[in-house]
Amino acid sequence: MAETVIKHDGRDYTEDQLFYLINExxxxxxxxxxxxxxIQFETESSVPSRPVGASILPTPFPRSSFEEACELQQAFNELYMRASSDPDWLYSILEPLMGHDDLFAALWETYIKVRGAGVAQNAVCAIFRSDYMLHKMSNDEEVSLKQVEMNTFSCAGACHADRIAAMQHHLARVKAPEAITKLGRSKNTQSIVNLLKTAHETYKTNATSDIPKCVLITVQPFNFNIADERPIEHGLWDAGVPCYRCEWQNIRDRTILTEDRTLLFRPPIGIVELEVSVVYHRAGYEIEEYDDQGREARLRLEMSRAIKCPDILTHLTGFKSVQQALIQEGAVERFLPPDxxxxxxxxxxxxxxxxxxxAGLEARKTALDPERAVNYILKPNLEGGGHNVYRSDIAEFLKLRPQEEWHKYVLMRLIEPPPSTGTIVMPEALYHGAVVSELGILGTCLWQRRSGAGGELEIKHNEVVGWTFKTKPAGVDEMSVVKGYGVFDCPLLVD
Structure with missing residues (x-):
């Protein structure tokens, strides 16, 4: 009889069975x-690709914590809708970054120009993702759900998560049909398509021209993560909504802003000029994108009557400085009811x-003391993985940078996940052992800001749509899957 190498959810798996699952x-x-x-190896007629890192077996996650995260998402959606609609509060939080953070300066300068010209579109839509990990400081404490961060711009992973969840449901039919009820279901892709279609229809309701309308997706060049973007584009076409991609550096040449602030787009193929109803951003979150041409492109988009997904103010709420400000006394209560x-x-x-x-000076002392810093993570105001600094490396990192730049960083107490075991396929190898998982809950939102009403708004759409679930070996700090730090997974919900 073949030797058992892994026990999972009450079942024994042999080496042969694991490799059977890997081939599946x-x-x-x-x-x-x-x-x-x-993309590095693309030829004129073909392009290689590799499977995204994935779990072989779904990783256990408490059902109660999963349900808690889902139940919280509408409140988080509303919190960030309202925070983004209060520019005075937002600026009071982010103003110290002026002169120290080039990305904030570029975005805020653009917003000021738009405000000075008069905001042409008060409707805003957004895709939010709140990321969580389980936290347990000692054996005497219960496991609690703790937020890692709130993503408000170019939230990635939604389409990958759908496919991995569907894959795990398929594998469960093969190996353990009774386990299907323990697996999470996700509808991210269709829900994002539905949001963008709703925004598109909202724009058309108030449009005065008979020019054909389209959704425009801003994307980065040489994009290796197209499998997480194209399904949304294709889904919009299938739903009867024309949708086009435009690389960030081509926005200025392919778009025109008319006198009445209508945004027109010239597709690479075809002679029909289209009116942009919605701008969906999957680019524009790195400072390298904001040279003179990039700033002009973002300004043109923001000046337009197109609905932005999201606009600049909502983009700014994703800065870690805002997350830090919201933990202060009275901040959340400014935007949400007490309960x-x-x-x-x-x-x-x-x-x-x-x-x-x-408080900041005291935090600096902690960051500069390697013994005290072992329980902390240093985060910049940047999107995407790979930018954080951990534990005793924080002191040396800060010493190499001028102190006037330290305003760009937030020191956060590390979340300490309880032990868990998983089996995953990293890009280069099979891994079985101690793992850490991160649960992301996605929400879609559409709201109308009331012009001149001091941050008041009307919420048109606030929905919890699905989730992402990522797992990494316990010794790995970062979590970005597409950068090779972990894998997409599916939660095995346990009571």
């Missing part, structure tokens, strides 16, 4: 496009921006 996974990912594009604010607050970990206020 490889084929499923190829057939369903769960891939990363090999919802209390539930949201339970997920917060201690954070402090490295400014020159008393």
């Amino acid at each position: 996974i490889k084929d499923y990912q190829i057939v369903h496009g769960s891939l990363i594009k090999g 919802e604010a209390a539930k949201v607050r339970k997920t917060f970990m201690p954070m402090q921006i490295l400014d020159t206020q008393a």
